Amino acid sequence: MAGIYVHIPFCKQSCHYCDFHFSTSTRLKEPMLQAIAQELRMRKAYMGTVQVESIYLGGGTPSLLDTVELETLLVLITQHFSLSKTTEITLEANPDDITLTKLQALRAIGVNRLSIGIQAFQDSVLRYLNRAHDSKNALESVRIARKAGFDNLNIDLMYAIPGTSQAMWEANLSTALQLQPEHIAAYCLTIEKNTAFGRWHERGKLQAAKEDAAVRQFETLTATLAMHHYEHYEISNFCQPGYYAQHNTNYWKKGKYLGLGPGAHSYDGGTRQYNIAHNQRYIDSLNKGIVPCTMEVLTTKEHINEYLMTSLRTQWGCDMAWLQEKHGYALAHAKRPYLEHLIDLKLAVMHGQKLLLTRKGKLLVDQIAADLFVG
Ligand code: SF4
Incomplete structure (x- = not known):
């Protein structure tokens, strides 16, 4: 099994907890897409003859791209790599980017799995996290995805959010279950250094959730989802029978993967490559025909x-x-x-x-x- 990951490093706004690589300015969107296309062409040989079973468009926020841009990217991938008939093609999407027209177009270009970054269903919590969507968007996005024909949906949730209660977490789980997603990824919020939360924490303006509260929320998560017949197949990942996320499963099983875009990583079974996590330098380097990555040979x-x-x-x-x-x-x-x-x-x-x-x-x-x- 092998996978391709494409990192789209743009977001509408900066979520207070997030330390991924992204920019809130889309000024470099065009040259970035050209640079990613150039990297893709240059790294055609990386996969050898291995069939690609998963393509994952992540970020950042790939749903910020329009359908034509996403289609161009997917067509390039199909031209340069060998895909199977069942290749899982996932797009990460934020609820506020989702419209019926867009999702129908995405289905038509081959996207067959959607991963929606919901995180929570309370407006106050979403505002506190600085998410760009509200709870109405969150519920509506799943309804629209179903209407567009998506039958393999993941929703991302977050627990141990500072200032939230056990009751709020239980309410989130209950709402999530009513939506019957095939897959739920639930992450424990950690306070990272180079984020707004990290800075507030350093200045004593934010307290992380207490460890016993986080443990209790994790236990509620596992017990509740087990009761609803979700398989707990990785610490943060749960699915209805058979709906394992192909892409992450490939990471966990040490399969080969190619990561394209700034900040993306690749692994070929023996070495790991790390692309530079800087938009302008990534573009400049690809314009000169050099993939800006460092390589580490694993011992x-x-x-x-x-x-x-x-x-x-x-x-x-x-x-x-x-x-x-x-x-x-x-x-x-x-x-x-x-x-x-x-x-x-x-x-x-x-x-x-x-x-x-x-x-x-x-x-x-x-x-x-x-x-x-x-x-
Ligand atoms: S959590 Fe997602 S949407 Fe928010 S800043 Fe990070 S990558 Fe962007």
Whole structure:
């Protein structure tokens, strides 16, 4: 399995919690799209003969592009890479960009999955996050998506938002479930340094949600979605049977991917490339025929530790037989007392050669993975 990610680095406004790479000015939109097209042509060989099973248009806000711009991009991808009949083509969209005409046009050009950045359904919370949409837009966007024929929808939600209550989170989940999305991605809000929230936090003007409140909201999330038959297949990802997000699953399973656009990353099984996260420099470099990226050759230790970190977050767990065969790391032998301790505390279970975290263990995934790392 392999995927292509395209980063569209423009947003209408800056959400207070977001540290992704984006600009709120669309002045460079045209040259940016030309530069991305140039990068795409230059990196045609990156995928070799591998079939691309997922295309993900993310950002930033790709729904800011018009249909012609998105179609040009998708046509270029199909001309330069080998796609299958079932390739999942996802577009990240914000509710305020969604109209029936636009979504019908997107379906017609091949977009078959929509990921809508809803985050919350309360206007006061959306304003606090500095989102560009309101709750009416959020509800309407899903209705319009269904009307346009989208039958594979993700909605993004956020919990542990400072100043919000358990009751507000429960109300958000209840509204989300009424919409019956095939997929829900629910993220714990973290306060990042170079964001408005980060600056307010530093000045003592914002308190992060208390850890026990965040844990309670996560537990409510997992219990509620399980009751409604959603599979909890990765810490932050839930789906109705069979609706796994192909793109992220490819990341977690260490598949190959090509990332196009400023700030995008690529991975070919042995190395990782990081594109420069600066719009003007990215464009200038591509105009000179140079892909502005740095490359890192992953060591065996890095491969192992990355695999531990990602696999333990998923319902497929860490395949110890694969780890030994691929990287020569005998985890069961190297960490036996610690693994027994995890199992005694009901934080993990073994299924054959697979180590899986329990619901309780998932709350401690970062610490457990770090404890299993090769030093
Ligand atoms: S959260 Fe999304 S819409 Fe908001 S600033 Fe970040 S990338 Fe843009």
